[in-house]
Amino acid sequence: MxxxxxxxxxxxxxxxxxxxxxxxxxxxxxxxxxxxxxxxxxxxxxxxxxxxxxxxxxxxxxxxxxxxxxxxxxxxxxxxxxxxxxxxxxxxxxxxxNNGSIPETPKVAFLGGEGSYSQLAAKKHFSFANKPISEMGKNSFKASLQAVEDEEADYAVLPFINSTTGLIGDACDALLESKVSAIGEIFLPIEHCLLGKNWNYPTGNIKAIYAHPQVFAQCRPFLETLGNATLIPCDSTTDALKRVCEGPANQAAIGSTVAGNIFGLKVLKSNIHGERQNLTRFLVLSKVPHRVPKQVSAKTTLALVPKTTPGALSEILLEFSDREITANLLEARPAGNGLWDRVYLIDIEERL
Amino acid sequence: MxxxxxxxxxxxxxxxxxxxxxxxxxxxxxxxxxxxxxxxxxxxxxxxxxxxxxxxxxxxxxxxxxxxxxxxxxxxxxxxxxxxxxxxxxxxxxxxxNNGSIPETPKVAFLGGEGSYSQLAAKKHFSFANKPISEMGKNSFKASLQAVEDEEADYAVLPFINSTTGLIGDACDALLESKVSAIGEIFLPIEHCLLGKNWNYPTGNIKAIYAHPQVFAQCRPFLETLGNATLIPCDSTTDALKRVCEGPANQAAIGSTVAGNIFGLKVLKSNIHGERQNLTRFLVLSKVPHRVPKQVSAKTTLALVPKTTPGALSEILLEFSDREITANLLEARPAGNGLWDRVYLIDIEERL
The missing domain is CATH 1.20.59.10 (Chorismate mutase)
Known part of the structure; x- marks a missing residue:
């Protein structure tokens, strides 16, 4: 040398x-x-x-x-x-x-394990509170929430809505069926990278790409340029990363640089979600609600099923505007009763 | 205490x-x-x-x-x-x-003065080169370029294209009429704030807002919510900031937090360009071209006036694709001859 x-x-x-x-x-x-x-x-x-x-x-x-x-x-x-x-x-x-009611080492349930976006969000949230967490990786959103209801976990961290692809339907449906309270939110910039085993491996030669279906949706325009690759949906990003680690060099997973780092995978291409900012809002969920300190601005997400009469939804919205309450995020999910019944999700800038 | x-x-x-x-x-x-x-x-x-x-x-x-x-x-x-x-x-x-050809204290011409976005871009560019600059604020893009042609300034820094509002027409036209060479580019995130004299002054009470017309265009949706305020176009952000400093408290300017800081103005509302990323690409212009080091990827912006024959533009684009040259940014400007004649601006990922 x-x-x-x-x-x-x-x-x-x-x-x-x-x-x-x-x-x-x-x-x-x-x-x-x-x-x-x-x-x-x-x-x-x-x-x-x-x-x-x-x-x-x-x-x-x-x-x-x-x-x-x-x-x-x-x-x-x-x-x-x-x-x-x-x-x-x-x-x-x-x-x-909420002194006393938050454990020193909270048990936190989330989708996936090492390297999943939900793990990053959970770590981010509790790192600011200076709390080490005991991690409980689960293989579905439903299982994460079930762990909280059964008091196996203190909290669950769930993705709720993404700036590129909108509401995360299956997470939202699991949430609507459960009896937990949102006690916090985390905004995580999601910067997807194509991760492979070898540096400089040509993306055109990739034969299979592993990721969670939500991730495929967020990278669609990039994936359309890779005509040769088969997309293989996985339970979680952790699952996708593991499978690429164990496979041949012509396979890739989609994840963050941090995830690549954890698994020793290399960044073949970064920012494959495109130039737009790609942000996911995660919710932190608990069996019992927390008190929000007065210095912290609070918001409330309502899930409403309006009567099926003309103008029912606009009447609800008028009630907010009459009280000068700002209502944001109006999203609809199938309500599960009639074929086209809907439950509406509305964010209001108030503590209830 | x-x-x-x-x-x-x-x-x-x-x-x-x-x-x-x-x-x-x-x-x-x-x-x-x-x-x-x-x-x-x-x-x-x-x-x-x-x-x-x-x-x-x-x-x-x-x-x-x-x-x-x-x-x-x-x-x-x-x-x-x-x-x-x-x-x-x-x-x-x-x-x-370009050893020797770059002066130790380059004279740099740009639109406006203290607190203008062009000043920020100029400082950013030369700060990375570790060069203190001698600043020459001008009151138009044309005057900035003229200073370079007359060798009064070594460089000019000009905004060229904005991610929200597109090509900056008057800067571009001034550039097309001049004989200078682009030797660098700066991407500056433009985060517009409403700046006033007093903290917590209600934005609804603002009577007049001062800014460069380009800035008004980038903040249109926010400005439409302030029905009571008159918009007063200025030569530059510096000009706008000065006028607000000298006026009553019910007036505001649009600028960056850095600019507010320089003029002692307070941020009444931040991010008024909305949630989208608002980025401006500035060009650094010199009378003589520079050599680009081989480790730095270069691009070239071409200004072409195609013949007015059928398929002339597509023939040009085919030439690039035949040579596997990536052509980005196809923008058109009035060419100044016939009523609808156009000059096309094309970025290619090559050094010429």
Whole structure:
């Protein structure tokens, strides 16, 4: 190995050391966010303090200038820090408000296992609350909810709606049949990658692609360009990843870079869901409802079956508008009684 | 001031200290990226090394776990670091390749002044190249380009196309009339905010809104909800911000949070361009073309006026497809001769 390569290795070690230090600071920042949330709970202060945030950004932009960093990059990094802090404060206040009723190591049920999007969402939610979780991977949405009803799990994390493909029908139907309460939500950007065994394997030579049917739906335009590959639906992303690990190199799974990393699979192509932002809203579900702290804005999702009389749905919506309540997300699911009966899902920006 | 408030102040000072340290590390990281680009230039290595990146991410996810950070948050922060590093390496290689021909303090012309989006784009581009710039704010796109042609400025930075509203017609027309070369591009996420003099000023009471006409177009759905406000078109965002600073509290400008910060204006409402990602592609223009380093992928934008014979445009496109050249972005602008004559703009993924 010559000197020049040695130096590349040294430089890379320097990067790694800096990145590790940054992570430590992000973790310290979270501890500070928890402490500040504690103060805010006592004083009744709200979580966001926009004037203070803008002041700090101004200070950092000045400091950045001295370091040769442009205002735009400084703002972008700062925005990430703020977002992290707000999520942590929300979670801390929530934990304080429900003191005692949240276990130290909550048991959380979700679809799939290592590398599934539901696992990522569950980890994200409880990481902000600074709670290690005991993971219970299940092979269906129904089984995840059943675990909560049977008190085998404390919580279930379920995908509810995706920005590209809309309501996740089977998760929603399982939810409507169960008797659990939504106590939190997580927005997870879903960045699908094609994952295979070897770097630089030509995507045109892929013979089989494994994924959850929802994932296929979110990547349809890309998949249509791969005419030769057979799509093989799996129970979960974890299932898809495992099958590719065990198979020949001409097979691929769809998952996140994090998932690829866990299974040692390589990213053959990233962002295969296209240029649009692809976000999934997950719900955190519990057998008993939680109290929402007053500093945290709450929303309620209603499931309504209107009478089958003319104007029944518009009457319901008028009731909200008369009370100046913002109603979002009107989605319909088959109600299960008559052939075309519908249950309507409506989000309102209120705590009930 | 009681003890509890004192503690809030201490906590906030701790945040500020951490954030400042993080900025210092981001600046150090950029210096490392420049050094690694130097090595890659000598060895002919490419900028992205996906296996190495994925290895480092795996290492950081493990470290994050020890610190109580979820894999998702670690990946998100790491993605930002990588993006910053790639931009810095691109710029460093570009500077090395054109050694001597890029001035130490380039004079850069752009529309507007402090707080304009073009200023942000210019700063972003040259910040990655580690070059302080001498800024030359102009009051039109034409004047920015004229400055380059007259050698008053070394470069001009011009918005070219926006993801929401498409081609920026007057910038494009000015470009087609000039004799400059595009030597770089910047993608800037444009996050429009309504900026006013007082925090919590109700947006419904705003009487006048100042912005560049392009900005009004990008925020149309939001502006339609403010029936009472008169829209006042300005030469540039800088112009709009100045007028609001000098006027009464019932007026507002549209700009970025960074711009609000520079002018001491408050964010009355953020993300008024809606939920869609709003990205503008800016071009960096020079009188003489630059050489593109072989590790940096290049593209070429062609402006073609096809003969007015049947099939002329499709013949041109077939030439690209016969040579397996990817042609993107087909946009048309009035050609200025006949009433309906058109000049077609085509991006190809090739260096010419």
């Amino acid at each position: 010559d000197n020049q390569t040695d130096d590349l290795i040294t430089l890379r070690a320097d990067f790694q050391a800096i990145d590790q230090q940054m992570l430590e600071m992000i973790a310290t920042r979270r501890t500070l966010s928890e402490r500040i949330a504690g103060w805010k709970a006592k004083q009744g202060f709200s979580i966001r303090d926009f004037p203070a945030e803008q002041n700090r950004l101004g200070f950092l932009i000045e400091k950045g200038k001295e370091l040769g960093l442009d205002a735009f990059s400084v703002s972008k990094f700062y925005q990430n820090f703020i977002e992290d802090s707000v999520m942590t404060q929300n979670a801390t206040l929530h934990t304080l408000e | 009681d003890n509890q408030t004192d503690d809030l102040i201490t906590l906030r000072a701790d945040f500020q200290a951490i954030d400042q340290q993080m900025l210092e590390m981001i600046a150090t990281r950029r210096t490392l990226s420049e050094r690694i680009a130097g090595w890659k230039a000598k060895q002919g290595f490419s900028i992205r090394d996906f296996p190495a990146e994925q290895n480092r991410l795996g290492f950081l996810i493990e470290k994050g776990k020890e610190l109580g950070l979820d894999a998702f948050s670690v990946s998100k922060f790491y993605q930002n670091f990588i993006e910053d590093s790639v931009m810095t390496q691109n710029a460093t290689l570009h500077t090395l390749e």
